[in-house]
Amino acid sequence: MRKAPGLTAELPDHPIWSALSRYTIGPDDAALPFAERLARENGWSRAEAERVIGEYKRFCFLAATVDHSVTPSDQVDQAWHLHLTYSRDYWERFCPDVLGRPLHHGPTAGGSDEQRRYFTQYAETLRSYERVFGTPPADLWPDAARRLNEDHKARRVHPRDAIIVPRKLVPIVLLLAVLSALALGVLLLRS
Numbered sequence: 756m757r758k759a760p761g762l763t764a765e766l767p768d769h770p771i772w773s774a775l776s777r778y779t780i781g782p783d784d785a786a787l788p789f790a791e792r793l794a795r796e797n798g799w800s801r802a803e804a805e806r807v808i809g810e811y812k813r814f815c816f817l818a819a820t821v822d823h824s825v826t827p828s829d830q831v832d833q834a835w836h837l838h839l840t841y842s843r844d845y846w847e848r849f850c851p852d853v854l855g856r857p858l859h860h861g862p863t864a865g866g867s868d869e870q871r872r873y874f875t876q877y878a879e880t881l882r883s884y885e886r887v888f889g890t891p892p893a894d895l896w897p898d899a900a901r902r903l904n905e906d907h908k909a910r911r912v913h914p915r916d917a918i919i920v921p922r923k924l925v926p927i928v929l930l931l932a933v934l935s936a937l938a939l940g941v942l943l944l945r946s
Contacts, residue, residue, distance in 0.1 A: 766887060771819050774853040775812045781841050793837055797830075798914075807834050810895050817883050819854045826877040828896045835860060874903045 766772050780789040787795075794804035811827075811834035818825045827835055838845055839860060850857045863869045878899040884891045896902075920928050 769816075769820075771854060772816055775816055778812070778849065778853050780808070780838055780849075781844055789837070789841070793834055796837065797833055806892075807831065807895065810892070811835060811838070813884065813888055814880075815854060815858065817880060817887065818858050819856060821883045823879050823883070824876050825880040825883070826873055827880075828902060830895050870903065874899050877902055 790801060790804045790808060793799070793807065794801050797804070799807070807830045811831050814825065814827050814831045814835070838849070846857075863873055881891060881896060881899065884896065
């Protein structure tokens with residue numbers, strides 16, 4: 756097996772990593788494969804979803820092999836949530852045959868103690884990731900402060916329910932709105 760960038764020398768031969776490398780989530784004959792569903796549900800490209808799935812597999816490897824609890828990044832958590840909905844695949848194939856153990860998802864119960872616990876767990880997850888895989892991609896694994904102090908404020912918005920304007924385009928959109936209002940005002944005055 757070829758060594759992936761950043762992987763420790765022994766990782767490609769690790770039985771769990773070997774199983775994860777061969778594993779595909781969901782049925783092979785699905786009209787909507789897991790990666791496409793993940794992309795659709797999160798507004799990602801198929802390539803981005805595939806990157807996230809790769810990071811999800813790395814997270815699962817850490818969860819199965821390190822000696823501490825691990826916490827995923829937001830994108831990895833989205834892959835994990837979706838994988839859990841494939842319950843037969845997750846519980847009857849993935850956990851026993853790939854990881855060799857159950858991997859339960861334990862969301863926070865809230866409060867400052869939980870915030871500190873998850874902050875510490877996530878920071879330790881990043882340290883373990885770096886030891887095993889090398890530097891994590893910052894766009895998928897932000898630092899602990901961003902992940903747990905900023906990213907949790909994000910909201911998922913369905914495009915059918917809102918108009919989403921990237922922050923950098925707000926000045927242009929506002930200018931167009933003002934110009935449109937002025938043009939409408941001029942037309943109304945002339946009539």
